[in-house]
Amino acid sequence: xxxxxxxxxxxxxxxxxxxxxxxxxxxxxxxxxxxxxxxxxxxxxxxxxxxxxxxxxxxxxxxxxxxxxxxxxxxxxxxxxxxxxxxxxxxxxxxxxxxxxxxxxxxxxxxxxxxxxxxxxxxxxxxxxxxxxxxxxxxxxxxxxxxxxxxxxxxxxxxxxxxxxxxxxxxxxxxxxxxxxxxxxxxxxxxxxxxxx
Numbered sequence: 001x002x003x004x005x006x007x008x009x010x011x012x013x014x015x016x017x018x019x020x021x022x023x024x025x026x027x028x029x030x031x032x033x034x035x036x037x038x039x040x041x042x043x044x045x046x047x048x049x050x051x052x053x054x055x056x057x058x059x060x061x062x063x064x065x066x067x068x069x070x071x072x073x074x075x076x077x078x079x080x081x082x083x084x085x086x087x088x089x090x091x092x093x094x095x096x097x098x099x100x101x102x103x104x105x106x107x108x109x110x111x112x113x114x115x116x117x118x119x120x121x122x123x124x125x126x127x128x129x130x131x132x133x134x135x136x137x138x139x140x141x142x143x144x145x146x147x148x149x150x151x152x153x154x155x156x157x158x159x160x161x162x163x164x165x166x167x168x169x170x171x172x173x174x175x176x177x178x179x180x181x182x183x184x185x186x187x188x189x190x191x192x193x194x195x196x197x
Contacts, residue, residue: 066189067195069126069129070126070195070196070197072129072137073157073163074129074136074137074139074155074157074163075126075129075139075155075197076197077093077155077163077165078124078139078141078153078155078165078197079124079197080092080093081093081094081095081099081155081163081165082112082120082124083120085100085112085120086117086120086121093163093165094158094162094163094164094165095112095164095165096164096165096166096167098110098111098166098167099111099112099153099154099165099166099167099168100112100113100168101113102114104172107171107172107173108169108170108171108172109169109170109172110167110168110169111168111169112168115149115151115170116146118145118146119143119145119146119149119151120143121145122143122144122145122146123143123144123145123193123196123197124141124142124143124144124151124196124197125141125142125144125189125190125192125195125196126139126140126141127140127141127142127150127186128140132154132156134154134156135156135157136154136155136156136157136163136166137154137155138152138153138154139152139153139154139155140152141153142190144190144191144193144196147179147183147190148176148179149170149174149179150170150171150174151168151169151170152167152168152169152170152171153165153167153168154166154167154168
């Protein structure tokens with residue numbers, strides 16, 4: 001049900017390569033004084049312009065394992081928690097105050113309140129899911145309709161079997177050009193409407 005270690009390593013490697021290439025391109029673009037990504041709004045046209053088809057670089061079995069992430073109870077719970085937050089109804093979910101209240105420090109903005117609800121109204125795609133050092137799962141996501149930030153969610157399984165959203169944040173220091181490159185690289189997965197939650 002979870003991504004195997006080999007798939008995690010491949011996805012992590014691809015992400016690291018992408019970020020290194022993005023940093024290089026950013027440095028190059030600053031040297032050439034080109035305009036930044038701030039002048040370009042993410043639209044479905046980015047989907048059509050994806051330069052590299054990541055789907056052809058992943059073994060079909062590994063891709064199937066990736067798609068199984070969307071059946072993972074932690075990921076499914078994250079969608080339920082976001083929907084409950086949008087509806088202002090936490091009667092069927094557990095969301096800690098640390099995951100709700102706005103906080104900003106050391107380049108990280110935390111809390112569902114800190115971000116526009118437009119994010120949560122969109123479906124999301126999972127970039128990574130890993131065991132959290134504090135228990136539960138750390139899930140890295142991006143929202144399809146506003147793909148301008150990476151978000152990190154911490155979902156914990158309580159002793160009784162229920163789940164709780166314990167943390168939700170996003171780094172503030174990701175360069176817009178690096179985000180644009182990430183969107184282009186992961187376009188086929190990012191804009192996959194069939195599997196996204």
